[in-house]
Amino acid sequence: MTDVAPPPKRPQDRILVAIDTPDEARAADLSRRLAGAVGGIKLGLEFFNANGPEGVRRVARAAPEETPRGQAPAQQRLFLDLKFHDIPNTVAGAVRGAMQLGPWMLNVHASGGAAMMTAARQAAEFQADSLGVVRPMLIAVTVLTSLDEDDLAVVGQQGPAADQVARLARLAQECGLDGVVCSAREIAAIRAACGPDFRLIVPGIRPAGAETGDQKRTMTPAEALAAGADYLVIGRPITGAADPAEAARAVAAEMTP
Secondary structure: OOOOOOOOOOHHHHEEEEOOOOOHHHHHHHHHHHOOOOOEEEEEHHHHHHHHHHHHHHHHOOOOOOOOOOOOOOOOOEEEEEEEOOOHHHHHHHHHHHHHHOOOEEEEEHHHOHHHHHHHHHHHHHHHHHHOOOOOEEEEEOOOOOOOHHHHHHOOOOOOHHHHHHHHHHHHHHOOOOEEEOOHHHHHHHHHHHOOOOEEEEOOEOOOOOOOOOOOOOEOHHHHHHHOOOEEEEOHHHHOOOOHHHHHHHHHHHHOO
16 A cells, blocks of 8 residues: 555644535635635535536636735645446546546545455556556545434445444455545544554534534534544535635634644
8 A cells, every 4th residue: 555644734734625516616616715724625426427527627726816926826635526336447447537637535435345446546556657646545435424324224234334334444454545434433443443544534524513414423523633533524514604714714723622
């Protein structure tokens, strides 16, 4: 497995903002307004299916409004959240294609199995070498945060959720992936199973007092960091605010001990 840099020390750099919209203009506006206030943006299936690869490129390159004259705007770090899940050869091809977009992070479903995850990792390494770039962080989705034990039982997966997450996290680590997406409530189990250097990317984060929406296993930013999360994925509490950058700064302040 390629060495992964330690998580940043500044709280704001641990925030990855989920821009869940099919509206490219809205996504680009959020990308510009959040530049410097967060560690990166997450674009997923809703946006990708509406706008395609070129839309992703345009939003990731969206220039901050306050870029000094004569200075090239920095590209937002991009978490391309497409959750690949298919036969190994198809997923390997999808990873090679996604690498053309310059993602900082990519993900696959751990439930796709060992052969699929290994193929994804090998494809990312090969394509990174071919392009002369650093391989993106490759992570696996364990159990979606919208699911609880009752939901797992309905689809025939063995619960409780924390046990299923730990099983899938160990499998992802054995396949050479860098980390997993997981609920904050599974952090302790994954740390025990996979050690301190396995990266944990945690959605379902809601600032104190915020609505939980469709997330069933949530924590506040401060609780998640204290539990051992490396990166926090936060969407509507930031993107739905009148001033998204200010909302992001408030979340970062909540994360500061």
